[in-house]
Amino acid sequence: MMRFLQGLGAAVVALLAVLPAIAGAQNISASTLYLEQTETQFSLNIPNDTSGDVFIYFTSPAYSWVGVGFGEEMKNSLMFIMYPSQNGNNVTVSTRIANGHSEPSHYADANLEILSGTGIDDEMFVLKAVCHNCRVWHNGFIDVKNTAHPMIYAFGPGNALQSNSLNAPLKRHVRYGKFTMDMEAARGTGGVPAATSAANGVELQGGMRRDHDRANLAHAVIGCLAIFVLWPLNVIIAGFFRNIKIHVGMSVSILVFLIIAFALGISTSYEYNRSKSFTSGHQILAFIALLPILAISLLPLRPLSALSPLIPRLHTCLVTLTLVTLTITGGLGLHLSSQSRPIIIAYAAVSLVVVCFSTLLQTCIKRRGSAYARHTTRQRLGEEDEQDLVLAAFYANRKLEGGESRSESEASLRPTAGVAGAGHERSPSAGSAKNIYGGGTMPGPQYLLNMHPGVPVHRW
Template identity: 60%
Template sequence: MSSSLNRRCATLCLLLLAFFTSSLRAQNTTAASTFYLPKTETQFSFNLANNSNDVFIYLTSPAYSWVGVGFGESMKNALMLIVYPNSNGNNVTVSPRVSTDNTEPTFSSDVKLDILPGTGITDEMFVLKARCRSCRVWPNGFLDADSTTQPMVYAFGPAKNLNSDRPDAPLKRHYTYGKFTMNMREAVGTPGVPAPSTRSSGVSSESPLVKDHDRKTLAHAIIGCLAIFVLWPINIILAGFLRNIKIHIGFSIGIMVFIIVSYALGIAASGQYNRSKAFNSPHQIFAFLAILPILLLSLLPMKPLSTLKQWIPRAHAPLATLCLTLLILTGGLGLHLSSSSTPIILTYLAISILVFSFITLLQLCVRRRGSAYARATTRRRLGDEDEQDYGLANYWARRKLEGSRSQSQASSNATWDSERPWSGDSRKQGGGAVFGGGTMPGPHYMMNMHPGVPVSFK
């Protein structure tokens, strides 16, 4: 009797346990499509509520500078959710953005996003739990609940933290990115935030992770620095110490080509970022201001213009200094615009001070002694020869003068001997005498330190 009662109690307990377990599973099971990337332990899951237009989202990923997931085949016309640390670094800022091209997406205030409990940074991992009330339709895009191959994109920012509370904070270009497609039908069901998972579910296809490069911005910076810090000092050395002005002109043209290419690359790269699309940043303003002195520096040395006023040739050196100053400031502001790291900015500052000081000292030296071309031009204007030609001409003139003097000396001695009243050794016999060796300083002696004509006294 007691054993039968015990068996019945045990059976009842098992039935109650199975009921509660099934109920608990039913409560914890939420329809979702999940993408999981083992390399970074990134999970993105979403649920499409079957009785509303809400979309429930669960995202976890390493705390890079930013992480983004988007609905769309590419960045163009995609709705993206960007997550990055807040200003204190103890929570996350979630920014819904829409991109109109393959450029930095723009914050969209039309997307209504409710941040749910559990969102934050845990063990250096972003955790996002949210409900989006307007994520099914956006400008030039929508979510198709019946699609089995909904295109999706994702991207990771560089390692440097962003740390901002602003939903429209400027983003650095992504370091890596990828694509995948999802089965939307598996995500339709009872509304709720999907549960954590370590495997993909409902993923139709997946492309490998791609490493990105910002080649335009990098080339813009490198070419600009080469023109300012390498070619510019060399050109000043050529202008100061070489008489052939054509070498300086050719080198100046090469520098202008570098600067023009750098400007073109900068303009092309500006369209990729929200902070530079309007061309109103300090970096771009200084770059535009530098165009005027650069044009004057290129045009004023031309002969039709350089001969208009006497001060125009003298304005060349101050204009060059002004151009260099503006370009160095422009480069420093460009590093700030691109959110470069502090070591890079300090290195640029040190190089700028070193190069500017060297160029200033070099210009003072050239200005004090005059450039080689200016000295050669002055000699030609005064009727002198070039240094090498002048030395050769002086050598042959001296040889010719010495030959003429030798011939004149011989002729004078012969004439004097024929006219003097004594002959041979008469000077030894008490006749007339020649005092002091027989010479008197003449004009040629005073000018050239050569003997004149013999003179005698009776």
């Protein structure tokens, strides 16, 4: 019985010791943001003393990252950003500042002290912290007397980010919003605010907005269209179309697509810390790819192509080199943008198919000769096209039906020299047609003589 009374007394003493702390926590002044859609709470306490500290209670679903900032916009705002640690069992909290509408960088001058109770609990980020030297920063400060201090919040995409680095790369936010916070309501006895679902001293500025990274998406889509659709189609056109203008037009279209993709890629590079300096493999290889693209564009020019017969032969090699370089560049771009493994594997498979198809087709075209090259070769050797011969015979028959004498039409179709042989005269009379097999319009023994169809062949 005595042991029971002693244990009961100890429990009462412990409870009496905890009650003041609980009462103090409940009496801590705080301004609180609470978003019902995500059950996100951000509470702020500003002590009345001269320490300059700021106490924070911050909880939100464990997305890839979530952040709250002091300011009207991202530029020059001091932000508190949370994301999972490397092992996924704890939370990494990074104080950051952005110099524009871009990924914020770690702000090392803020001294954030993480307190007990911080971590990931039931798939929710929980932050209990006191920030020393956080009321003033470069180009910004917390106005502790402002009853409507501008604030911002944002949520990252759903894919997981796990890192212990305070400057870990962040993907663009998918949802964001603005609100104002009453700093007078947050002033009082210093301490971490309690968890609550009731907003206090906060007014939302519109609803939660959805964000789209359209420029980055357009950069990827336009680049893939140029490489995986227009490029192999242009190889087919070069091999099987006699009209070189179609090939030139498609080549110009590919060049325009690539220029647009390059421009979009450069513009989006300034939005992320990992690409601002243009030192990633994706960016370096993209600039290297400009050299063979420029060479392909300039080599067909007559002043250059006339310098050496070897110059036109470089075209196929440069095309293959450019295609391989661009496909590798795209793969490095997916890695730079932190895309998922299935997307990278699918890209690699499509790239392998396109490169193999284009290389095989170019090899066949090189051995056989393109349709344009074969056509120009026949014209240079003075050979006539079979279609032109058929049309000539057709118009000759039309003339015969229109009343023209047969002898005149035969004379027009008859070669001027070297057909009947030396020393044999031809009679212009109508009876000479009997000496021509097929009347000069149907194929005959000329195939044996390696002559063109439709050419009159005489009997001796």
